[in-house]
Every structure is written in structure tokens, then in C-alpha cells.
Amino acid sequence: MASVGLGGLQYFAAVSGNLAIVSDGMHYGWPSPTLPQILNNKNSTLCISSQEGALMAVMPLLGAVIGAISAANIVDYFGRKKTIILTSLPFFFAWLMVAFATSALHLHIARFIAGVADGVTFTVVPMYIGEIAEPRVRGLLGSSCSVSWIFGFLLINLIGSYLSIKTTALVSSSICILAFVTFIFMPESPYYLLMRNQTEKAKKSLRRFRAHADIEDEITKMQIAIQTSDKVRGNFFDLFRIPSNRKAIIIVAGLRGFQQFSGTTAITFYAQEIFKQAGSHVSAKEASIIYFAVMLVMTMLSSSIVDKAGRRPLLLISMTGSIVALFIEGTYFYLENKTSVDVSNVEYIPVAGLLMFVIFFSIGMQSIPICLLGELFPTSVKAYALCMADVYYSLVATIASKFLQVMMDTYGIHMAFYGFTICSVAGLIFIVFVVPETKGKSLEEIQYYLKGERPEKYHIEMQTIKINGEKEREELLENV
Template sequence: MTYVKSDISIMKFDSFNGNIISFSAGTAITWASPEIEKLKNSTMAVSDGQGSWINSLFLLGASFGPFLFGYLADKIGRKKTLVSMGCPMAMGFVVMALVKVVQVFYAARFVIGLAVGGLFTVMPMYIGEIADSSNRGTLSGILNILLCMGMLFSYCVGPYVDILIFNLILGVIPAIFMPLFSLFSVESPRYLIGKNEIDEAKKNLRWLKGKGDDVNTEIAAIETAISEEGNGGIGDLFKSSGNVRALIIASGLIFFQQFSGINAVLSNAQNIFKQAKTPLDASVCSMLVGAVQLISSGLSMVLIDRLGRKLLLLGSGLGVVLSEVPLGVYSVLRDRDIDVGSISFLPIISLVIFILTYNVGLGSLPWTVMGELYPSNIKSIGSSVTASFCWMLGFLIVYFFNSLIERFGLGTCFFIFSACSACSVLFVQFYCIETKGKTLEEIQKELNA
């Protein structure tokens, strides 16, 4: 059940407030791009292999986080679970600021990854349950905007600030988030009804809708929907054709998101630009990529509830193909010692187009769609499985990316990524459903048709 006549200004505040933690997640995702090189040149003298582990263990931690925090979301609530994510993030950054031991960096990055993986499970769930069908996509887009702001922050500040100071700054942000979200945001009414806390659910729903609105009709409808769905477990993912289709769509979109090469690009942005020998400094190019990512995230939020999910995903897949193929060609020519000086600007243009088109669709929409597809009784476990799949793929891609470059060349990697993105267009066109403007119940009927 979704809510009608909701107060969008209140929801935006609630969503923005909660997504401060998304800013921290963004800083963690691109943290490695400026910091690994500094660690290699510091007294720690981190090797290439150790740098790869520091980078990729974050993603490995993120693959386990969805199960931990997804479980907590059902046991203690969405709000308390989101608040709890601030602790491992803050502690991880502070530890990396103060302790200069490689193994400690391994552990800290893994722990931060746990929280980030949990965030991508619980936050879409939370937003999907407090939003109505007309603005669900817009509110989900706030997650991506704050995430991109965090990524840009790491790109802009990381290269020019000492490792200690930089990590302390990053540790302060989740520490601020915890009391702020705890004091000024509400628990999901749907979760409270599932726990039979009806009075508290009514109070929160009135706050979200506006105090003068009657909420009894919506409360009754949510109670009916939850009663009909019952309690679900992991086996319920495969008990109906609708649930199986939801799992395939959500996991398929995540697969194509990761095999667009995004994590490899974001984690290795400076190295990619160095290898491509672009005319601009590599750190400046990384900032440019981060800025474009932030701008495009705002564009996605504006368009998602107007054009729909499928159209944006189709355009995004085509855009990624058209941006990565020229980048692959450029890299192959350079590796074969063919003079590419006259087109040295091409990697910058290609990656800017890649980030722009990726972020409008493949970057944010899989998470929005994931929060819409699963019924309430398996929303937590379904979201956890999908998010874990995402981060495990990211871990494998990032960990083996440099080895693949050494063996096959950067150009071949981009050709593989572009081929996967071309397949995403076919998948979206012929298998995915449109969820724009539909209630959660309408989506379930279409999946089970």
C-alpha cells in the first residue's frame, strides 16, 4: 500500500536527512582513487597487491552487509538500522586516520563496506515505504545525489589533504548523521503496522501526510496487504512466478550495472587517466568525472517520475556503449604505439559521457526498482540477496581489473564492458516491467500476471 496526498516537502526532508549517510558511502566508494597512491608513497610503502586488497576488501565487506543490516531492518526497524550504520563508518575512518598498519586498513575498509552494503539494502526499502507512487522515484533519487556528492568530495579533497586529516573529516560525517536522523526522522509506518504498533504508525503517517489528513483508510489497507502476504523467508523468493521474476529483474539490472565497469572506473579513475596520458592532470580529470556524476544524478531525479524507469535504462545502456567503445579503440591504438596525440582529449570526453549516461539510468534506477519489486514479506531478504550480489560482482571486478589490464590491455576491458551494456538494452526492453506511477500492489499484480 502507498500513501496518497502525502506532504512531499516533509518526505524530502526525511529522505534528505536519512541520506546524509549516503554522502559518507560516496566518500568510501571513491576513497581509494586518491588515497591508495598516497599510501604507496607514505612510510607504509603499500605495494600494488596490498593496494588492490585495501580497495577490494571494501566491496567484499559490502557483499556481506546486506544480510546483516537486512536482518536488523526486520528485527529493530528501518530507522534504528540506518542509525546503527553510522558507527562502523565513523570508526573505520577514524581507525584509518590514526593507525598506520596495512592489516588495520584491510579491516577498516571491510567494516566500512559492511555499512555501505547495508545502506543499499535498507535505504531503498525505507524510502519505498514512506513515499507514494507519484514521487517514489524522486525521493529515491536523493540517495544518488548525496552519494555522488560524497564521491566528488573524495575526488576534490582527497588528493590535497593529509591522510590523517582526510580520514578524520570523513569520520565526522556519519557521527553527525546518527543523532540527526535519530531525532528528526520517523520509522516506516508499514514496518510499525507489521509489528502491530498501530498507534505509532498512525502518528508517523500523519506526520508524513500532514497532520490534518485522515489516515485510517490507509492504515486498514496496509494491514490487509500485510495480512495477505504473510511472513516470508528466502524460500519464498522462488514460490511464485512474480517473486522469481522480481528477483531476475532486480539481479539482472544489478549485473549490468556492475558490468558497465563503473566500480573499476571510480576506484581507478586517476590510474585510468594516467595510463591514457590525457593532457589534463589525472586528479583534475577525476574531479571532472565526479562533477558530471553529481549533475547527472540531479537530472535522473527530475526525469525518473516523468519519463519512467525503462526509457531511462534503455538510454543509459546505449549511452554507456557509445562512450566505452571509443575509449576501448583509443586504448588499443595507444597500446600498439600508434600516435594518438591528436585525439588525446578522447578519454576525458568518453568518460564524461559514460558517467553522464550511466548515472541517469544504470547508476541509480536498479536500486529504485529493487525497492519497488519485492512484496513486503520478502522485501528484506530479496533486497539483501540483490544488494549482496551487486557488491560481490563489484569486488571481483575491482580485484581483478588491474590484472586484466596487464594481461589483455585497458581497451579489451572496455570492449567487454560495452558488450555487457549492449545486452542490458535487450534485457530492459524485453523482460523488465515499467513501475512508474504504480502502487506496490499494482506492481505485484503485473509481476504475477
């Protein structure tokens, strides 16, 4: 591994770490091919009601709250590497429970356990990748978390649509084993090692990630980031007490909230049910597989261009297209279910509308909010920040999913899509006025921006650290 050139190990580490997120995505996406098989199916031993199905779908979100809170305390104790390795175990046992489940209760427990692992995974993996990636590729590697999650959705829809529930679960458990075996060989985050005052180990780790010996400048930047924090290990209240952290919270909470209230997670939970209601000539199984395949391809495209195009332009394009697609979708279902208008000649619109939604949504809103999670918070509070972000995500995704189910059952699916449209319009306004551009900036430069300080001050700090003279530092700062 140490011989990998041009910093290639950071790519391998990201791929290996993201296997945990692939498994997570498979757990989240599992209801899409499975619910139609067991929902009100009296011939199945796993027959469940609509209410039980709704609870089963969102159970991982509830478990994620506990997982995220736990992660905030263990990720700085055990380290990023050990924490990622440990997440493989609950994912694996959850699949075994699904494979041998004989009641809805067993499924609820299994998915709750997977949710706990999810809370840990989405706290530590973006953190680890953000800390090991060079600025020139941090957008690409940070966005890979979303790519991996969506790949998990696609994979479980492919497997689950054509295999039995038991076989699907057993096959899926192999991803957990692969994640465990491969990540053992990855280095620990140099940021974490510096937090533990293990400077030589941090340098050794960074050399492996960068594949060259000249890492002194980068190590110095990391030390500045840690030493200039109020404390090497902050506390939860620093997220709200320090103005730059509050600004980061507003950005992340807004993006993640509008991301979920555009309906993305709710739609993925009920993808096959939505396509079944649409009555298209394309089968629900085929349509959902196409949906997740397009989502995967477009998110991969977004990840490959985010470091060149920038975060803000992609977010603006993404949200604008999503608004149009959601409005079209809602209007079709309104005309079909609430009017006498004949829509038999345009039955392709629901599938085309959702594909349009997933194309535009995946360009920016799918991956960039997660990428920003690893960029906006300083090391001293990053564990708490990602924990809170995951808890927050779980809550808003649960509300959005419940909103879709209640609207479908009570008022009609068109009302759900109109609601998602209105939220997306609000999200577009938020992006325009609040979300900053972080393209090409180091993690340290981003902190200077959030503090409202000029870029020149950051470069002066770097110069004076090298000069290592307090007098020179004061003179330079006075001239800015």
C-alpha cells in the same frame, strides 16, 4: 517537524537517511585520490603494492556481504529507523582507523568494517525510503540513494586530493556524526509499524510524513499489502518459491549485474589511475573531480525526471550511450598501446569518452536499479530481497573491479573497456525484453503486475475492503 507542509518530512527523512549513504560513498571512493599517494611509494609509511591496492579497493565489497546478511535479520527486529541510526557507528570508527593507520593491514580492516556498514545501509535505506514515499515522488526519493552515493565519491575526491590522508579521514567522520544526530528525529516506517500490529503508531507516523489527517485510504492499502502476503514475516525461500518474487529477482539481478559489468564501480575505484594512463593535459586529480561532478549532476537530473519520463526510457537511453562511450574508450587505448597510430593530437578522447560514459550511464543505469529495489518486493520478503541484492552487488562489483585490474596489468586497459562494452550490449537487450515500467504505480499495484494479474483486480480489492463484505467481493471479482 510535524508542521512541515505538503508531505515535506518525507524529503527531510530521505536526506537524513541518505547521509549514511554519503559516508558509504566516501569510503568507496577513498582509493581514487589515495591510491596514487601510497601505491609503491617507498617514502610513505603506508606504501602498498599493486596487489595490496587492489585488495584494499574491493575490501568494502567483501565486508558488505556480512553486513547485508546481518541486515536481513535485524531490520525487521530493530526496525528501519534504529538500524539506520546504528550504521553511523561503524562508518565513524572506520574513518578513525584510516586516520591513524600505520600499515596496509589497518586500512584493510577499516575498509572491511565500512563494508559491513555498507551492507546494512544499502539494505535498509532504500527500504525505508520506498516505504515512506508517496507514489508520485517515490522515483525521485528512491533515486536519491544513488545521488547521495555519488556525492560521497565527489566529496572524498575533493577532500582527498588536497588534504593529507589523516585530515581527510577526520573530516569525513563528521558526516557520520551529522547522520546520527539528524535521523534520531525521523519517524519509523509505517509499514514496519503495521507489521508489528502497531496500527495507531503507523497512522501517527504516516500523518507526519503526509502532513494531513486523511491517511485512512493509504493505511488501508498498506494493510492489504501486508495481510495478503503469505505471512507477515516471510522467509528467505519465499523469494524463490513465489513466482512474482522470482520475477522481481530476475529483474533486479539482471539490472544490477549489467550495471556493474558496464564497469562503473571498477572505473570509480581506479579513476585517477585511468586518467593518469591516458596522459591527458588535464591532471588526474582534476579529471577525476570533473568525472564525479558530472556523474552527480546527471544522476540528480535523472532523479528529478524519472517520475515523469519513466524508468524504461531512461534505462534504454542510458545503456545505448554507455555502449558507444565504452567502445570509443577501448578503441583509443588500443590504438595508443597496440598500434603505431599517432594519437597525440586527440589526447582529449580518454577524458571526453569517460565523461560521455558517465553522462549517459548516470541518466538511468546509475540510479534506477537501486530505485527498483525498493519497489519490486513485498514487505514480507523485502529485507531478505535487499540483503540478497546487496550480497549479489558486492560479488559482481568485486569481479568487475578485479577484471579491470587484471586486464590493465596483463592485457592492457583496452581489453577491459571492450569487455565492458560487450556486457553493456547484453544489458541493453535485457532491458528491452525483461524490465517493466513502474512509473506512477503504488507498491501494491506493482505486486499485482508481477503476479500477472490485471489492474482492475487491484481496484476491486480496494473497493471490497472498504465495503468489508465477502459476498460483494466475490461478485465483483466474478465480473472481471
